[in-house]
Amino acid sequence: MLIISGRRARRRIALVAAALTAASVLAGCGSGDGGGSGSEGSAADLDAALEKGGTITYWTWTPSAEAQVAAFEKQYPKVKVKLVNAGTGNDHYTKLQNAIKAGSGGPDVAQVEYKALPQFALPGDLIDLSQYGFDEFESDYTPSTWASVHAGDGLYGLPQDSGPMALFYNQQVFDEHKLGVPKTWEEYVTAARTIKKENPSQCITNDSGDPGFTTSMIWQAGGTPFQADGEKVTIDLQDDGTKKWTGVWDQLVEDQLVCTIPGWTEEWYKALGDGTIASIALGAWAPGVFEQSVPDGAGKWRVAPMPTYDGQPATAENGGSTQSVLEQSKNPALAAAFVRWLNHDEGIKPFLESGGFPATVADLQDPAFVDKKVDYFGGQQVNQVLTDAATQVVEGWQYLPYQLYADTIYGDTVGKSYQTHSALEGGLTAWQEALVKYGDQQGFSVN
Amino acid sequence: MTRRVSTSPLAPRRSPVLTVLMALFLVYTLVPLVWLILSATKTQADLFSSPGLWVGDQFAFFSNIRETLTYRDGIFLRWLANTLLYVVVGAGGATLLATAAGYGLAKYRFPGRRVVFAVILGAVAVPGTALAVPTFLMFSNMGLTNTVWAIIIPSLISPFGLYLMWVYAADAVPDELLEAARIDGAGEVRIFFTVVLRLLAPGIVTVLLFAVVSTWNNYFLPLIMLSEPKLYPLTVGLTQWSAQATGANAQPVYNLVVTGSLLTIAPLVIAFILLQRFWQSGLSAGSVKQ
């Protein structure tokens, strides 16, 4: 017995209807400038919605949201934005998923991390923003973030921040051990051994197994373990890129050269401040975290490009979010207009002021931003390194359409390899098997 | 009938050895609380750099409290008020319902009475967290999610309280008294409110105590049911602050989490100490036997 549940079916019909409406609008004003995506008519809808006013709800945990909403409401007094911090990360997604499943109670606009976007976009929970002509903003964003807000053929958000990875390192610790900044991963491993030998309580970096880090590292190595095309999903955690990464990282894990302090815990913050952790590869948003929460590290830390496998610059994205409009929204035009303002127009300014790392090309090239000397990093112009990194992101990466689930069970599988200090391949294989099984159960056809 | 005056018969000698042994136990109990109090006096930087069971460089207790109470426009006070609301209505209601039902089960023999206990015990055994989704969807259909009712209604049920009141009422309320009241023409409900409640008072205090604690500590249900932080109780709010330390937008506020935890515990502890005489007398009343 196979039935399509009523709510989903209705949503499908609504989607189709919406698409048809958009098409007819297109047809109706076919005299436009032609070749475009029909943006005029729909973009005008957004302006009209802003003019008309109304209330929308916005779920986010970004620190800049308060200032942004205040500025927006000042500019458009008729629009009221109800700002809700429903939780950080998984708590937020749980609530979002609950509201979606219940069919109501969700926000109009929600923050969605790039890795989570396909999970919400593919089942039709988010609105395709190309109907409002957002496609034409493509050149305004870095290619990697622009790719991240797409799922299938749809455009489901505008990038807010980006996280091209760089190597943050404690200059003081490196000097103590008379080490230069590693350019390749090989040098990195050598440095790791030196540090461990000379001071066993220190370590080159911490890694107790973290799905976000693992995926980013595979990304940097050129791996594409996840490929999704509609219902067809390919998972290959033994591809060349993955092997390249485990080739290096296994040495660190098996020889216990890395600290096993889990990230984002109190101990981790302490260890970053007191020199226990000598370096860490993080997204470009990290300087804000250091400045705010690792006060003891002031003056010690520096930023360098990611070590690579062949010495040629290459990096990956790590973290970063977009804002999406929910299919549930009763006022999608206004919600979309808010997103446009937030991540394309005036909203970027308060975002930058709060210390965010943008995804917009213009801001990434703005000399005032790029050449800024940062006291925390000993006056280093860190954004030069980071904005360079933004142009060096390896192409072709995709997240799974069920990446949040994959992250959840990462600890059950890959985490075990970390626990036993054994080759990561075993854990990655187990992860792959679990993901294939889950995907098949959920109706994907997985290879 | 003998009333026990001393703690135990024949007032034995006090034993320093036993006292020392129990003191060790006390240390175990108190160490985490001492840690919490000490930590609440530290700045975030000191939390990272000073030993756990010692003071930090600065004494930041009062500034921590001020910051906790004013952070994000004083949302902590809002959470405190919410918690109080949930406790007063939820635990109060739970006590009333459990008392009435316990009394009804103890003093009336009606069909299905025996099934009730089995059903309640059976239902309690099904893990609530695993039922979160069905409960959420049901409440959502009723329009209750993200309202205070989503928290209050489920807190109205205290199976343990019902059980206690049941066995307690069986003995504490003499059938003769009920019969006399009925002969006087009093209705059943009136008898309950004018005669029975007074007789059950010590039991009610105990049930209330347990209900207050469990509502005060309620965490999972609000976590699932509420998405609006303005409705959060303290427990969920504090965990949210704690989770803030994660990810690209990390803003750890460990000093506020610690101070907030202390402020969350404090009212309950103070209530326990102030009400000690009350529940103590409830306890010693227990020694009145036939």
Added chain:
Amino acid sequence: MAVKGGGTVSQGVTQLERRGETRGGARSPVPGRRWSRSDTKGWIFVGPFLAVFALTFLAPIGYAAYLSLFRAQAFFGTTEFVGLDNYVDVFTDDKFWDGSLRVVLFLVVQVPIMLGLALVAALVIDSARLYASSFFRLVIFLPYAVPGVVAVLMWGFMYGTNFGLAADLNDLFGTSIAPLSKNWMLASIANIVTWEFVGYNMLIFYSALRTVPDDIYEAAALDGAGALRTVLSIKIPALRGAILIATIFSIIGTFQLFNEPNILRTLEPNVITTYYTPNLYAYNLSFGGQQYNYSATVAIVMGLLTAVIAYAVQLRGTREAMK
């Protein structure tokens, strides 16, 4: 017959035992007619509780039971009726049994330790051999007032092997115990749970002890019974009902173990698997994997297992009381 006033938890608890002993006997001194007259009026009092209970417990359970018969694909919106397939899956699911065995281990080790400590504490405080016994009673009970969330937060900080109390202790004794590592995690969780609930159970036992009439002690003393003998032959038997009910609720609590591992998971996601306890498993199936149907099945199976075990313990307890 009982007089007014009366005890608290204690009395209820001793009543359970007495109920066992007098099982089958009419409890009312005037049986028969008066009961039947009041028959339905009992519902006035039980009704409100049952109504709310039905809404918050029975309906979700019923809904979960319904859900457990289907299998849905969250991403494609299809739902399929599968009969009892989900149940078959649960019974052959290694992860489910892994978690279940873990809570059984926890049950067999932690519950006796916790109840034993609580029992000893209650006996010692009741013995009047302590200085400042009411202070002890209050302080030992205090952790119960600490929200589980806060308790885990506190212990989590202290368990840290780099900066926490664990680090200081390891330095002191030259050991290298990592409370949050794979081998120690379950013990660490057991410690938190024990810390939280020892006082609570102590209070239940203590108030049950308070219901033992002085005459009995006096008689025992006249017979020349020493302190130990008094404990063994008077106090422990008097506590049997209390121990029984504390055990049953501890069993239920153990099978539902969730808050502690779930919060510690944020510190050590690789040690605490998504199926560390059955309840955590059900939660992660729902909220991590959107496998609502399977999750509902796990919940129902867990509920049945818990109920059976709790019932068996109760049956055994009452039978012993009847000896």
